[in-house]
Amino acid sequence: MDITIHPLQEFMSIIEVQGLSKTYPVALKQPGLKGTLNHFFRRTYRSIQAVQDVSFTLDTGEIVGFLGPNGAGKTTTLKMLTGLIHPSSGQVRVAGYIPFRRQPQFLKKMSLVMGQKQQLLWDLPALDSLKINAAVYQIPEAEFKHRVQELSQLLALEGKLTQPMRKLSLGERMKAELLAALLHHPPVLFLDEPTLGLDVNAQAAVREFLREYNRRYEATILLTSHYMADITALCQRVLLIHEGQLMYDGSLDGLLERFAPYREVKVELTELVPLEQLNQYGEIETMEGREVRFLVRREDLTRTVAQLLAQLPLEDLSVADPPIEEVIGRLFKQGVEG
Numbered sequence: 001m002d003i004t005i006h007p008l009q010e011f012m013s014i015i016e017v018q019g020l021s022k023t024y025p026v027a028l029k030q031p032g033l034k035g036t037l038n039h040f041f042r043r044t045y046r047s048i049q050a051v052q053d054v055s056f057t058l059d060t061g062e063i064v065g066f067l068g069p070n071g072a073g074k075t076t077t078l079k080m081l082t083g084l085i086h087p088s089s090g091q092v093r094v095a096g097y098i099p100f101r102r103q104p105q106f107l108k109k110m111s112l113v114m115g116q117k118q119q120l121l122w123d124l125p126a127l128d129s130l131k132i133n134a135a136v137y138q139i140p141e142a143e144f145k146h147r148v149q150e151l152s153q154l155l156a157l158e159g160k161l162t163q164p165m166r167k168l169s170l171g172e173r174m175k176a177e178l179l180a181a182l183l184h185h186p187p188v189l190f191l192d193e194p195t196l197g198l199d200v201n202a203q204a205a206v207r208e209f210l211r212e213y214n215r216r217y218e219a220t221i222l223l224t225s226h227y228m229a230d231i232t233a234l235c236q237r238v239l240l241i242h243e244g245q246l247m248y249d250g251s252l253d254g255l256l257e258r259f260a261p262y263r264e265v266k267v268e269l270t271e272l273v274p275l276e277q278l279n280q281y282g283e284i285e286t287m288e289g290r291e292v293r294f295l296v297r298r299e300d301l302t303r304t305v306a307q308l309l310a311q312l313p314l315e316d317l318s319v320a321d322p323p324i325e326e327v328i329g330r331l332f333k334q335g336v337e338g
């Protein structure tokens, strides 16, 4: 068995994923007593292909957004990248290690933060849990103090770490979780919905912190988020997964061009116009008083703008890309095609 540990610097890419797949067997059960007996004695299974033949690489220092609708396979992929579950097939290397072997040296190289799961103990002050982490990761006392001070300053958590976790706000708890996850200064960070449920200010604070951590330590970050503001603020590059398959790997702008074959035309009317008349110019996205936003297919743009100018009483007209939330939401609802 190959257990060679490759030093980090030998790798061009800090994360390498090749042909990664995961199939979950799910036991089938028919209703009724007969079904229960059959389930007990002759269990039958069906397979769920959660991740199918996914390949990508991430270079050191990249922050990449991992997008996909519910059930697309994001968490399953993150679990394979962190060694929590074994791939059904394919290769993964993170910082030169094969994650599923869960070698201590690998565990020092990465962290996984899940927005809906906590590692810090509820009744204890975060500082007590952090001391346990320091012992696990063999961080010397002086270095521990230095790191806690640095990270709590960056996260604006000073004074909060000595209070029991249950007394902290949701945003403070998430920040304390991040501090705990980064105490050993991992070069690779996996984040699954790190801003889930946080208010707008706390979301912005977490984003700002991640950006700074990435800049200071050249950390590589792969993150999932349903908040497009996280993605647009942090990620130049996104991976889009749908039904277990990687549909797109590239820039956020490129994603818009490829998956948003329409543009947004905003008009300010001088007087109200009946809805049936407006409907002929394109799909009405929003209508507030005399301000109407249309979605117009890119190929129809020139003709539609000319018609709007000629036929409607206009105060103003502007053309822009539709908001990314709108594009992604629509994409996930309709399903990604090819």
Ligand SMILES: Nc1ncnc2c1ncn2[C@@H]1O[C@H](COP(=O)(O)OP(=O)(O)OP(=O)(O)O)[C@@H](O)[C@H]1O
Pocket (backbone or CB within 6 Å): 024, 025, 026, 048, 049, 050, 068, 069, 070, 071, 072, 073, 074, 075, 076, 077
């Ligand atoms: N342990 C499991 N056993 C069986 N099926 C599973 C298991 N975990 C996930 N799945 C299935 O695999 C598919 C991918 O799930 P996964 O949790 O990876 O998606 P996701 O993209 O993270 O979704 P979400 O955004 O809702 O968290 C889904 O169909 C899910 O029901």
